[in-house]
Each structure stands twice: as structure tokens, then as C-alpha cells.
Amino acid sequence: MLDARGSAIAVSYIIAAVLFIFGLKQLSSPSTARAGNRTAAIGMALALAATLLDRQIVSFWTIAIGTLIGAAIGVYFGRTVQMTAMPQMVALFNGMGGATAALVSVAEFLRLTRVGDIIGAGESISIVLGTAIGAISFTGSIIAFGKLQEILPGRPLQFPLQRFVNGLILVGVVALGAMVVMGGGTGFLWALFAAALLLGAMFVLPIGGGDMPVVISILNSLTGLAAALTGFVLHNQMLVVAGVLVGASGTLLTLLMSTAMNRSVANVLFGAFGATNNDVAASASAVGHTVRQTTPEDTAIALAYARSVVIVPGYGLAVAEAQHTVRELATDLEGRGVDVKYAIHPVAGRMPGHMNVLLAEANVPYDQLLEMDQVNGQFPQTDVVLVVGANDVVNPAARDDPSSPIYGMPILDVDRARNIIVLKRSMGHGFAGIDNALFYHEKTRMLFGDARQSLTQIGQALKSA
Amino acid sequence: MSQELVLGIYVFIMAIFVGFEVISRVPSVLHTPLMSGTNAIHGIVILGAFLVAGSADSPLLHALGFIAVVFGAANVFGGFVVTDRMLEMFRKREPAASEKKDA
Numbered sequence: 001m002l003d004a005r006g007s008a009i010a011v012s013y014i015i016a017a018v019l020f021i022f023g024l025k026q027l028s029s030p031s032t033a034r035a036g037n038r039t040a041a042i043g044m045a046l047a048l049a050a051t052l053l054d055r056q057i058v059s060f061w062t063i064a065i066g067t068l069i070g071a072a073i074g075v076y077f078g079r080t081v082q083m084t085a086m087p088q089m090v091a092l093f094n095g096m097g098g099a100t101a102a103l104v105s106v107a108e109f110l111r112l113t114r115v116g117d118i119i120g121a122g123e124s125i126s127i128v129l130g131t132a133i134g135a136i137s138f139t140g141s142i143i144a145f146g147k148l149q150e151i152l153p154g155r156p157l158q159f160p161l162q163r164f165v166n167g168l169i170l171v172g173v174v175a176l177g178a179m180v181v182m183g184g185g186t187g188f189l190w191a192l193f194a195a196a197l198l199l200g201a202m203f204v205l206p207i208g209g210g211d212m213p214v215v216i217s218i219l220n221s222l223t224g225l226a227a228a229l230t231g232f233v234l235h236n237q238m239l240v241v242a243g244v245l246v247g248a249s250g251t252l253l254t255l256l257m258s259t260a261m262n263r264s265v266a267n268v269l270f271g272a273f274g275a276t277n278n279d280v281a282a283s284a285s286a287v288g289h290t291v292r293q294t295t296p297e298d299t300a301i302a303l304a305y306a307r308s309v310v311i312v313p314g315y316g317l318a319v320a321e322a323q324h325t326v327r328e329l330a331t332d333l334e335g336r337g338v339d340v341k342y343a344i345h346p347v348a349g350r351m352p353g354h355m356n357v358l359l360a361e362a363n364v365p366y367d368q369l370l371e372m373d374q375v376n377g378q379f380p381q382t383d384v385v386l387v388v389g390a391n392d393v394v395n396p397a398a399r400d401d402p403s404s405p406i407y408g409m410p411i412l413d414v415d416r417a418r419n420i421i422v423l424k425r426s427m428g429h430g431f432a433g434i435d436n437a438l439f440y441h442e443k444t445r446m447l448f449g450d451a452r453q454s455l456t457q458i459g460q461a462l463k464s465a
Numbered sequence: 466m467s468q469e470l471v472l473g474i475y476v477f478i479m480a481i482f483v484g485f486e487v488i489s490r491v492p493s494v495l496h497t498p499l500m501s502g503t504n505a506i507h508g509i510v511i512l513g514a515f516l517v518a519g520s521a522d523s524p525l526l527h528a529l530g531f532i533a534v535v536f537g538a539a540n541v542f543g544g545f546v547v548t549d550r551m552l553e554m555f556r557k558r559e560p561a562a563s564e565k566k567d568a
Contacts, residue, residue, distance in 0.1 A: 020506055021483060027499055028490040034552035037502050041545045044509060051512040057519030066518060066531045067511075070538025077539075078546030086551070090501050093544050096536040097507045103533035104513035107526055111517070122470035220500055227507040228480075232473050234513050240473055241480045246507040248484025249491075249499060256493075346493060353496030360554040366494050367557060 005053055012050030013238035019043030020242050024249075030366050047238060083361040084318045087351040088148035091216055094223050095141030101226035102134030102193065108233050109180075109189050121181065126232035128177040131189065132196040134226035139200030141219050147209055148350055154209030156272040162206060163270065169199045206272045210315075210392070210431025212350045213257040214268045221250025253352050260346035260372075262398075262409040273405075273432070289440035291427065294447050296457035297465075299386075299421050302445075303329075303458070304465045306383035306419075308339040310375065312412055313355045314348050316389015316425070320451035326388055327362035329459045341368055343375040343385075343412050345393035372412055382417040387438075389423065389451050391430025396437050406432050420444040423454050498551045505544025511537025 002010060020043050026036025057063070074093070081089045109127045112119050119127075146152035159165075176184075176192035207215050224246025231239030258265050267273070303309055311330065317323060330340045342364065348355045356369055370378075379385065387394055390412075397404035398411045414420055420443055430436065438444055447454050491499045514537045518530025 021487060024487045024499075024503070024506075025490075027495055027502065028487075028492070030492070030495060030552075030555040031557070033495055033498060033555065034549065037498070037505075037545060037548045037552055040502060040506055044506070044541060044545070047509060048512060048515070051515050052519075054516060054519075056516055059519055059521070062518040062521065062527060062531050063515050063534055066514075066534030067538045070535040070540075071542040073535075074539040074541065074543030075546050078543040078550065081547060083551070086497060086501070086547075089543075089547060090497070090504055093501070093504050093508075093540050093547075096540040096543075097504065097510060100508070100514055100533045100537040100540065101510045103529050103536070104510055104517055107517040107521075107529040107533070108513070110526060110529075111520070114523075120467055120470070122467060122473075216500070220504060224503065224507050227510045228477060230510050230513050232470070232477075234516065235469050235473070236512070237473065237476045239509060239512065240476045241483075242506050242509045244477055244480035245484045245487070246503040248481060249488045249503040252485065252488050253496060253500065256496075344493070351497060352500060353493060353498070356494045357497045357551055357554070360551070360556075363554075363556075365557050366555050369494055371493055 005055070009050045009053055012046050013236070016043040016047035016050075017238045017241040019046070020245060024245060082321075083323075083358055084321050085149070086357055087212060087216060087349070087354060088145045090351060091141045091145040091148060091219065094216070094219050095138045095145065098134045098137030098141060098219075098223040098226055100134070101223065101230045102131050102138060102196075104230050105130035105134065105233055106189060106193055110186060113186055123233060124181045126229045127189070128180050128192065130226050130229035130233055131193055132173055132177060133222050133229065135193055135196035136200035136203070137219050137222040137226055139197045140204045140215075140222070143201050143204040144212060144215055144219060147204075148212060156208045157205040158272055166199070166202050169195060169202060173199055203269065207269065208273055208431060209350065211268045211273055213347050213352050213354075214254055214261070214265065216351050217250050217253035217257055218265070219250075221247045221254060224248075224250055257347055257352055260410060262406075291439055292445050294421065294445035296447065296454060297461045299445070299447055300458050300461035300465045302384050302419060302421065303333055303338065303386070304336055304462055306338055308341075308382050309333060309384045309386060310341050310343050310379070310382045310414075310417065312343045312345075312385060312387045312390050312394060312414055313359065314345075314388065314390025314393060315350060316391075316423075316451055318349055318354065318358055318389075320389060322388065322452035322455055323358040323362040325452050325455040325459070327359065327364050329455055329462070330364070332459060332462055341370050341375065341378075343370050343372070343414075345372055345390070345412055348390055348393055372410060376413050379413050379416040384419045384421060385414040385417040387414060387420065387422040388455070391424075391436055392432045392434075394436070394438055395430070395434070397434070401437075405434060414438065415441055415443070418443065421447060423447050423449075423451050425450065494555070498548050501544055501551065502548040505541055505548060508537055508541035508544055511541055
């Protein structure tokens with residue numbers, strides 16, 4: 001039986017678990033989502049306050065100082081990070097959660113072995129998995145952060161025998177884990193920790209920047225799983241519930257993202273996509289199609305006299321930080337009676353929902369943001385499509401050319417619109433490294449230059465149009 | 466197998482169903498806040514760090530606990546703050562939406 005204090009802690013944990021679930025439920029609509037985040041935060045505050053009542057805690061100094069430092073770091077970056085940098089921020093926080101789970105598992109093992117308790121198989125397996133998965137998530141997230149922040153090159157980093165080496169490390173992690181479970185002691189657990197840290201870094205290195213939506217989702221789900229396993233280690237069911245909720249979210253997003261690319265998760269992880277296709281592309285573009293260029297002035301006129309315009313943003317919009325400029329242009333067009341919508345491909349950008357957040361930051365109302373399935377039927381009635389920094393997600397080869405590496409990937413059918421204007425820095429390739437037939441289409445006009453500059457010029461020209 | 470482990474497995478499986486049910490209703494517009502919000506929620510492992518740091522009786526456990534608390538706190542506070550900032554921006558079409566740029 002629990003005493004009064006123990007019961008208070010247990011009840012608080014139950015309420016916290018309910019608040020987490022309820023908070024996530026409120027995320028099902030943009031109008032209640034903010035309240036949902038706060039509901040979850042209240043659950044967190046309650047759970048942490050209850051934990052401090054635990055009799056196992058005898059000293060509060062380390063907790064107080066550590067929390068202050070961590071909170072200061074978190075709040076500072078949370079407040080100041082640019083919306084364009086959101087993917088790397090999420091990766092970083094995710095890595096910290098993974099590290100916490102791994103460290104707690106290791107520390108719990110050290111404590112149990114020192115006390116001399118007999119560690120049951122269930123506990124030791126949970127400790128091994130919590131340590132390994134948390135550590136993999138930590139270094140994997142750090143490498144993903146490095147790629148997104150462009151500290152590391154975004155292209156797949158490969159070396160000879162990479163898969164073989166990674167396979168060896170994986171075997172090592174499994175073997176060390178088995179040793180710990182069979183009573184191998186702390187030395188093996190530390191070795192497991194180190195090997196898992198190495199494995200996390202090695203498995204993200206060969207994955208290219210455009211596949212980051214899938215990678216971030218997987219890492220998110222891994223950290224959730226690590227947290228749930230820590231719940232097993234500490235016999236804390238609330239932790240299990242919270243961890244599994246995160247794991248479910250990450251898993252669902254992983255599946256959605258890989259479906260949106262028409263690739264299996266395994267292909268994303270081990271395919272090193274975007275590293276080897278450049279030679280194929282060169283031969284395909286040699287067919288000798290011509291590109292028709294346009295000017296900001298002509299673009300402004302085409303937009304001003306259109307009835308309906310659909311804007312298709314891509315990663316290039318984020319790179320150029322052009323979300324505000326594009327919104328200003330859209331507002332001017334709406335002032336002229338033009339119907340303006342945005343078409344969002346699920347994998348546009350570097351994380352799930354990346355484009356939605358950028359446009360929301362620029363005050364674009366969310367009912368103007370259309371998903372792929374909603375918008376695809378509307379393109380034949382659309383006068384002008386303005387593609388801003390998107391490439392592979394509007395490549396008709398994915399629909400029409402069975403020999404294309406991205407064949408089968410669902411795309412935005414912008415080539416069915418009456419006119420297409422593509423804002424692009426150069427004729428460079430998208431992430432998949434392949435040519436885009438859309439750019440050579442007779443209905444397509446290319447406007448080369450920095451997206452934000454081009455949009456500003458179009459806006460100025462629009463005022464005199 | 467201990468009774469506690471069995472109970473934990475039950476909870477684990479039930480939570481999977483609840484999780485998929487709840488998360489599958491989140492619209493794609495909100496996928497980034499969903500990810501950063503769940504990110505903050507998994508920061509709940511910080512309670513394990515509290516237990517480690519609060520009961521540490523050796524320099525090594527103190528160090529492990531301290532690092533874990535710092536990481537966990539950054540995860541929790543940063544995650545909730547950044548999610549709140551994002552969700553604040555999602556609004557419906559308003560008549561005066563264009564004037565509220567600096568709001």
C-alpha cells in the first residue's frame with residue numbers, strides 16, 4: 001500500500017498522463033492547438049512537482065541548478081530561433097531528450113548494481129534498450145542538426161564499406177547489450193553506451209538533406225521509445241504512456257513522410273538518395289529542350305490579370321526567408337480581386353509541416369493553405385501557378401516517366417495549370433539530383449534569381465501594372 | 466516476470482492504441498507543432514534525472530544526474546516555448562489580417 005505521500009504522487013502522475021493525452025487531442029484543430037500545448041505543459045509541471053515529493057530525493061541542489069541552466073538554455077533558444085531554423089531546433093531538443101533517457105538508464109543501472117539489488121531480466125533489458133536507443137537518438141539528432149544547420153554538408157556522406165562497418169557496429173551494440181543482460185556488469189554497459197553513440201552518428205551521416213523529414217520523424221519516435229523504456233526501468237507507468245504517445249506520433253509521421261515520397265523507410269535510411277543520380281540527370285537534360293525566361297514585370301502582369309493564383313512553396317522559400325515577401329505579394333493580389341491559395345506538398349521543406357509554419361509566421365491564414373489532395377483537382381482551373389523554390393515535388397516525371405528515380409512519388413500537378421511561373425536561383429537540380437521536365441514545358445516561364453529579390457521586384461512591378 | 470513488468474507491458478500496448486488514435490487526427494498543417502510538442506512531452510524523462518540527481522551518493526552519479534537534468538530541462542522548456550510560439554501564429558482569415566503584421 002502507498003502512504004499519503006506516495007498516493008499523492010501516484011494520483012498526480014495519473015492526472016499528468018490524462019493531460020498529455022488531452023493536450024494532444026486538442027492539437028487536432030488549429031483553433032484549440034495552442035491550448036493543447038498548454039494543457040500538456042500543465043501536465044508536465046504537475047508530474048515534475050510530484051516527483052520532487054519522492055522520498056528517494058534527498059538533495060535538491062543539483063536538481064535546482066541543473067533545471068535553471070537547462071531551462072535558461074531552452075527558453076532562450078525557444079524564444080529566439082528563426083522559424084526557418086525550426087527543423088534543426090526540433091532535432092536538437094530531440095537529441096537532448098534522447099541523451100536524458102540514456103543517462104537515466106545508465107545511472108539507474110549503476111545505482112542498482114552498487115546497492116547490490118538483484119536486477120531482473122525485465123529491468124536489465126529495459127536499461128539496455130533505453131541506453132542504446134536514447135544514445136542513438138542523441139548522436140543521430142546531433143548529426144541531423146549539423147546537416148540542417150549546414151555545419152555538415154547536407155549531401156549524403158559516404159565511405160567505402162559503410163554499410164558493412166555500420167552493420168558491425170550494430171552487431172557490437174546487440175552483443176554488448178546481451179552481455180549486460182546476462183550479468184556482464186557496468187563495464188559492458190559503458191561500452192554499449194559508447195557503441196550506440198557511434199551508431200547513431202553513423203546511421204544519419206549517409207542520409208541526404210531532402211530526406212530529413214523522415215529522419216527527424218524517426219528520431220522523434222526513437223526518443224519517445226527511449227522515454228517509455230525509462231518508464232519500465234523506473235516502474236513509472238506515466239512515463240511509459242508519455243513515451244509511447246511520442247513514439248506513436250513519430251511513427252505516424254515517419255510513415256506519412258515516406259509515403260509522400262513513395263519510398264520505404266528502409267530506402268530512406270540506407271539508400272543514400274541524392275548522392276549518385278547526377279550522371280543520369282546530365283544525359284537526360286542533353287535532349288536539347290529550351291527554357292523560356294521571363295521578367296518580374298511580365299510576371300506581375302500575368303498575376304495581376306489572373307483570376308486564380310496558386311503559390312507552391314518549397315525549401316527554396318525557407319532558404320531565401322521569403323515567406324513575408326510572398327505573403328505581401330499575395331495580399332496585393334487579393335486586393336486586386338485575385339483568388340490566391342497556397343499548395344503544400346507533405347515533404348516540402350525539411351520537416352513535416354515546415355512550409356505551414358513559415359507561412360503562418362507570415363500571417364497567412366491557415367484556411368488558405370491547401371494539402372496536395374485538396375489542390376490537385378483545382379490546377380486545371382488555375383490561371384497562374386507560382387512555384388517558389390520547389391523542385392522535385394512538382395516534377396511531372398514522378399507521374400509520367402517510369403524510368404525516373406522519383407517515379408511514383410505523389411506530386412502537385414502544377415503542369416495542368418494554364419500558366420506556370422517558376423522562381424529559382426539557377427537551373428540547378430533539386431534534392432533528387434534529376435532534371436525537371438516542368439522547366440521546359442511550353443506553358444512554363446522561368447524567373448531566375450534569389451526568391452525574395454524576385455518576389456520584391458514582382459511586387460514593385462505589380463504596383464504600376 | 467514481475468507483476469510490475471506485466472502491468473507496464475499492458476500500459477505500453479494500450480498507450481500505443483490511444484496514441485495512434487489521437488495523433489492520426491492531427492491535420493498536416495500542424496505537423497511541425499505536433500513534432501515539437503511531442504518533443505517537449507518526451508522531456509518528461511527529466512523526472513528520472515531528478516531521481517538520479519536527488520539521490521546521488523557518488524561524484525559519478527552526481528555528474529550523470531546533473532547533465533541529464535540540464536539536457537532534460539532544455540528539452541522540456543525549449544520544446545513547450547517554441548511550440549507555443551508556433552501555435553500562436555496559426556490563425557484564421559481575419560478582415561484586418563494584413564494590418565496585424567506586427568501584432
